[in-house]
Amino acid sequence: MDAKDILGLPKNVHPLTQEKKSRPQKDSQRKPDGISREVYALTGGVPPLMPSVDTSQLKKRPPTDEKVTWQWLPFTNSARKDNLQLYHWVRVVNGVPPTGDYSFAKYNKSVDVVRYTDEEYEKFLTDPMWTKDETDQLFDFCERFDLRFIVIADRFPSSRTVEELKDRYYSVSRAILVARAPSPGDVSGNPLVKEPYNVSQERERKRALSMVLSQTKQQERKDAEVIAEAKRITESRMVAQSADEPELPVASNSGLENAEKAIVLGDNVSPSSNAQLPSAAVSPSTLIADNALTLASLRMLRVYLRTYALDQMIQAASSSAGLRTIKRVEQTLQDLGVNLKPRVPTKAVCSEHLELRKEILTLLNLQKQLQYKEAEGSSFRDSPYETPGTPKDRMFIPDSMSFGGERVGKRDQKRKAPGRLTEAPSSPAQSKRPRKLKASDL
Amino acid sequence: MGKPEDGEKKILSKKLKDVEISVPIVYGNAAFWLGKKASEYQSHKWTVYVRGATNEDLGVVIKRAVFQLHSSFNNPTRVVEAPPFELSEAGWGEFEIAITLYFHSDVSDKPLNLYHHLKLYPEDESGPMSTKKPVVVELYDEIVFPEPSESFASRVQNHPVVSFPRLPAGFTLPPPVPAEDASRKRRGDTKDHPLSQWFLNFSEADELLQLAAARQQVQAHIAKLRRQISMIDGQHQQSKSVSDQ
Numbered sequence: 168m169d170a171k172d173i174l175g176l177p178k179n180v181h182p183l184t185q186e187k188k189s190r191p192q193k194d195s196q197r198k199p200d201g202i203s204r205e206v207y208a209l210t211g212g213v214p215p216l217m218p219s220v221d222t223s224q225l226k227k228r229p230p231t232d233e234k235v236t237w238q239w240l241p242f243t244n245s246a247r248k249d250n251l252q253l254y255h256w257v258r259v260v261n262g263v264p265p266t267g268d269y270s271f272a273k274y275n276k277s278v279d280v281v282r283y284t285d286e287e288y289e290k291f292l293t294d295p296m297w298t299k300d301e302t303d304q305l306f307d308f309c310e311r312f313d314l315r316f317i318v319i320a321d322r323f324p325s326s327r328t329v330e331e332l333k334d335r336y337y338s339v340s341r342a343i344l345v346a347r348a349p350s351p352g353d354v355s356g357n358p359l360v361k362e363p364y365n366v367s368q369e370r371e372r373k374r375a376l377s378m379v380l381s382q383t384k385q386q387e388r389k390d391a392e393v394i395a396e397a398k399r400i401t402e403s404r405m406v407a408q409s410a411d412e413p414e415l416p417v418a419s420n421s422g423l424e425n426a427e428k429a430i431v432l433g434d435n436v437s438p439s440s441n442a443q444l445p446s447a448a449v450s451p452s453t454l455i456a457d458n459a460l461t462l463a464s465l466r467m468l469r470v471y472l473r474t475y476a477l478d479q480m481i482q483a484a485s486s487s488a489g490l491r492t493i494k495r496v497e498q499t500l501q502d503l504g505v506n507l508k509p510r511v512p513t514k515a516v517c518s519e520h521l522e523l524r525k526e527i528l529t530l531l532n533l534q535k536q537l538q539y540k541e542a543e544g545s546s547f548r549d550s551p552y553e554t555p556g557t558p559k560d561r562m563f564i565p566d567s568m569s570f571g572g573e574r575v576g577k578r579d580q581k582r583k584a585p586g587r588l589t590e591a592p593s594s595p596a597q598s599k600r601p602r603k604l605k606a607s608d609l
Numbered sequence: 610m611g612k613p614e615d616g617e618k619k620i621l622s623k624k625l626k627d628v629e630i631s632v633p634i635v636y637g638n639a640a641f642w643l644g645k646k647a648s649e650y651q652s653h654k655w656t657v658y659v660r661g662a663t664n665e666d667l668g669v670v671i672k673r674a675v676f677q678l679h680s681s682f683n684n685p686t687r688v689v690e691a692p693p694f695e696l697s698e699a700g701w702g703e704f705e706i707a708i709t710l711y712f713h714s715d716v717s718d719k720p721l722n723l724y725h726h727l728k729l730y731p732e733d734e735s736g737p738m739s740t741k742k743p744v745v746v747e748l749y750d751e752i753v754f755p756e757p758s759e760s761f762a763s764r765v766q767n768h769p770v771v772s773f774p775r776l777p778a779g780f781t782l783p784p785p786v787p788a789e790d791a792s793r794k795r796r797g798d799t800k801d802h803p804l805s806q807w808f809l810n811f812s813e814a815d816e817l818l819q820l821a822a823a824r825q826q827v828q829a830h831i832a833k834l835r836r837q838i839s840m841i842d843g844q845h846q847q848s849k850s851v852s853d854q
Contacts, residue, residue, distance in 0.1 A: 462755075465753075465755060466755040466756060469717050469718070469756075470712065470716075470717040470721050470752060470753065470754055471721070471755075472750050472751065472753070473631065473750055473751035473752075474750050476753060499827075503823040503827070504819070504823070505819060505820065506816075506819075509816055509820075510749065510811065511749050511812060511813045511816045512750060513633070513751065513772075513813045513816075514631065514751070514772075515813065515817060516813060516816045516817060516820065519817060519820040519824070522824065523820055523823055523824050523827065526824060526827045526828060526831065527827055530827055530831050530834065533831060533834040533835065533838065534834060536838055537834055537838050537841070540838060540841045540842070
């Protein structure tokens, strides 16, 4: 009798809902009772990672000679100074209430702030930047706020930076510690002496941190682009080097030739790394260089699959484009009804596919340019209804639409229709005009 | 296929630069549901294979294929020493099969890995399973040999299994090594294969047509964008000259 019988299902229906795992080992150890076959098959007979409690243990009763009651009893808290008496429920075993301090009292920690005498101050602690009153105030606050310097700086009467406060506190503590020690060796291990507070380093650290945190997304992206580009260049250099290696015996007598090669390579690559404008992302010379390098690295494999080569070429061609651009290229491919990966990747199909991708990249760049110009134009004319919409939304919808209209079936057109509605109000005049033309073309 | 003699091998292992030999292959599986005969662990009978895209004999290029099955099978590493490179088994689960292809010594000393996810159950699960019609999943790909050795090139120059490039001008290949004929006698092609009626068709022409149509659209679009941009540029010049006045 199994689940199918219980549910009254016919026997000949195949259990599609069953786990599609491969068949479990026939000769594995016997599964323990109480575990279903499917669950046991998942573990493959391996002992569990988590320690498990034997089920018989769970039902065990505590020893019966203990008589446990709960009582509402008063208690005092040693962490308090006001001797306030409160009540709480206590577990009482055999009528004997627990003794000792309140169990949470130990969590009341306080900082040991060093105190100094007037003579000590006169002798060791005078500082032209600080008066004694100010220093006293600082130490009071340090004790009161448990060295929370941000709070201290906030409450401090005169305006001092957090770094200044910290510096004063730590230097005073250190001076006192050293002065009171019988010999310098006794306190050399103390963290206050061992690692003195460094104001200038701390200021620099905070400045650098705030610089990183205040970076805009664009700057961050630019940095990432530069780093990616640098990585690509070093990689391509490495490939070029190893590709040159087999010919080394011939070229070794003229080291000049190699040096020349390196220079030429450097020249080829540098223009794209200098290019700051995203619209000029793919310059043709780097594309050709990319291809050549990819081919060189493929040749070294001696044997490879056409689909692997295509993947490599696509990667090389889009290495200078951002992730979002790559996504857009793929979206466009889908809108055009083209397989992202060719179904019959022959050499001719692959090169056509690559060309198509490059053309789409050009198209996207042109769209960006057009958008930029439109925005520029609308600021020229200063007409309120032509302010550009959000770039992302506008860039793509008109395109996928016209592609859909031309090629993709009616079903797809319907799916895209809402895009037209949401997009229409913010669309500037320029992008409307060509779409009307398109409609008449159909 | 015998091992070429060492001396011969040295002479013939010259590399052909700027020549690329590719072997179109199709790999995948066909799975039949066993219907009434299905048991819990053996619900399907399946065959995984690597075949020539036009069902030619791959034996001229591939020496051996190793199929790595799931570890729950007896002897999960299955070696097929001669074409056709296929393997039939019975089971109930889908899993990834790693197929390692080893080539003849003059072709490549490096093996090539393919990965195929065995498929037993039809894509749309609601449909009834049939014992007559198998579930077939196939992928087209090409094994590419950049800079093949001269002996390999001359051996397969006129063989239908490879797509052979046009040789650069002034290139001549030595006559084929006669040892190759012996292996030809054995039938390794899959033309009369019992499963051949289920093999899928891979049409390069369809794919090229689709791509050409897409490229045309994109190019038209590019041209249109260029026109728009130049139009806006013109407007800017106008408005600039207007504002200058």
